[in-house]
Amino acid sequence: MRRLALRTLRDESLFGRGDRVLVACSGGPDSTALLHVLVMLRREIGHEVIGHGVDHGLRPEARGELALVAELAEKLGVPFEVTRVDVEPGGNLQARAREARHRALQDAAVRRGATVIATGHTADDKAETVLLRLLRGAGPRGLAVLEPRAPSPVSPSGADSPRDLVRPLIRARRADVLSHLERHALVFARDPSNLDPRFTRVRVRRELIPLLTELSPRIIEHLCALADMLGDVCPSEDPMGGLGRAQRGAIERAQKKGMRTVKIRMKGGRELDVTFPAGKIVLNEKK
Structure with a gap:
């Protein structure tokens, strides 16, 4: 996975020597592996790494999960902070929590002088998002999802320019992440909502993807390639990009x-x- 991340960083010019990278950390497997890999690559790339977690106040377990990240960050010699936000229960909870998380990360990046924000999205996440967008009737540009580098969906609270999102693990499979964690004996948390079938993404991950994999063992690679091709042929400045x-x-x-x-x-x-x-x-x- 380290080699996959390094190749993505270089091929996509995600960041370089002297850049400060804020890593979004939740305590889950993907962000834990991302933090560890980016620390491993500091000598080759020459960047700085800082970690940041966001507690939405929706699950009591989140505090303990972020404590795991803080412990790992201390071992790695990486500064780590947590922002706690208030997301009231109600409709569109996931969307509102996502927006609050992005804004908290943007504010932290501005405050800490980070040039980009790194997230732990993998190839599996990309394929799942393509399928979710298909189910919602997205057009071609709407299927060009989870690019290696993308503008933030929100701006910081102040007048500063938003920091781009970068995805160094976007070519890695979820199995690669788990193998990396096991190889380096890294402790991580599991979010129970990732098993809750009330969420459409969970059903796509646990029901639809396995079925498609039976029919086409390389379906993840095919869906990711489709998203990349559509990103090349559909201009990102399309004002209706991502609309249903x-x-x-x-x-x-x-x-x-x-x-x-x-x-x-x-x-x-x-x-x-x-x-x-x-x-x-x-x-x-x-x-």
Whole structure:
């Protein structure tokens, strides 16, 4: 896995000598392996590593999971901090927790002078996300998911520019992660929500992927290759990138009717005002 991460870092120019990398750590297997691998690669790349965890206050186990990361970070000689955020129970809980986590990481990156934020996404995560987007009717650009380097979905709380997200493990399989953890005797936590079939991603991971693997043993590689190809042919500046079919349809119909603006609802309950200045499509988040 170390070689896979090094090749991805170099091929994609994710960061270089002198850069400070903030690693998003939850205590789970992926982020634990990521922290360890990036520390191992410091001599070759010449970067700095700092760790950061976010406690959403939704699970009492999270405090202990982050304590595992803090212990590992101390052994590795890596600074580590935790941000605690308040996410109230209710609708769209996962989406709101994700947004709060991203903003906390952005604020931490600004405060600590980090140039990028590294997350532990793997090839399995990428394949699962492609399938989830297909189930939701995403268009071609919406299937170009989890690129090695991508802009942040949120901005920091202040006026600073958002830090890009980088994914050094995006070419590694989940099995590679587990092998790395076992080889180096690294302790990690398991989030019970990853086994909860109420979440669509869990059913995709535990039911759909195994079925597709029976039909095509290399389905993970095929889905990742599809996402990469679509990322190459669909411009990332596509203003409707990542929107679902219904949202894109509403925008296209409004544009054809000559409407000046149309409102669309995003996942998580956010609303966007879409305008059409000089024939262009501009998405504006409602405050």
